[in-house]
Amino acid sequence: xxxxxxxxxxxxWLDGVSQRLRQFTRDDLFALTVTPDRDWWAGVIExxxxxxxxxxxxxxxxxxxxxxxxxxxxxxxxxxxxxxxxVYAYQLVYWAGNALIPNTDDVVxxxxxxxxxxxxLHLSHGTQLENINDxxxx
Numbered sequence: 813x814x815x816x817x818x819x820x821x822x823x824x825w826l827d828g829v830s831q832r833l834r835q836f837t838r839d840d841l842f843a844l845t846v847t848p849d850r851d852w853w854a855g856v857i858e859x860x861x862x863x864x865x866x867x868x869x870x871x872x873x874x875x876x877x878x879x880x881x882x883x884x885x886x887x888x889x890x891x892x893x894x895x896x897x898x899v900y901a902y903q904l905v906y907w908a909g910n911a912l913i914p915n916t917d918d919v920v921x922x923x924x925x926x927x928x929x930x931x932x933l934h935l936s937h938g939t940q941l942e943n944i945n946d947x948x949x950x
Contacts, residue, residue, distance in 0.1 A: 822871065822882070825909070825932045829867055832911040833860035842913070853913045856894055856904075863908050866894065870901050870930060881929035889927045902927070906935040919943050 836857045842850070856863055870892065874882035884890035890901040906920045907913070909932055921938040922929055925946065929935075938946075 821880070822932050826868060826871060829909050830860060830864040833857055833864055833908070836860075836911040845915075847916075849916070850913050852895065852897060853907060856908050857911050857913070859895070863894075863904075866892070867905055867909050870905065871932075874930060877926075877929075879924060879926070880931060881924050881926045881934060882931040883926070883928040884930045885928055887928075890930070902930045902935055905930045905932055906937070912937070921946060 836854070838854055842854065846854075870884060870890075871882060874884050875886075876882055884901045891898050892901050892904055894904060900920075902920050902922070903914075914937075917939055919938055919940050919942075921936045921943050922934055923936055924931070924934040926934070
């Protein structure tokens with residue numbers, strides 16, 4: 813179980829989103845590894861103002877839990893439309909909010925084991941195998 817966090821413990825992370833997004837650049841390695849999905853994520857990150865605002869709105873609409881989770885929906889993982897594609901809200905918060913471009917085998921892991929949670933402090937980068945092991949070891 814996650815240690816309970818204050819309702820605003822994620823605020824410093826949110827305060828840095830715009831700066832992280834603006835620092836992103838497509839470098840030579842990106843050019844060598846570009847795929848349509850990676851190009852799409854790069855476009856989302858490069859649209860810094862719009863993406864930062866979308867993340868801010870998502871976090872502001874959540875329902876806090878006693879465990880410190882920020883639940884984006886009552887039933888299942890929330891999906892959002894961004895630049896013509898549907899992604900999970902937690903993916904947008906983690907990948908774009910940290911200006912990271914996922915590879916095809918990268919997943920967002922929930923340290924809290926709550927897929928409705930989009931608290932950036934509860935999310936981490938991993939593989940599908942690590943995600944499965946998290947569930948098994950829980």
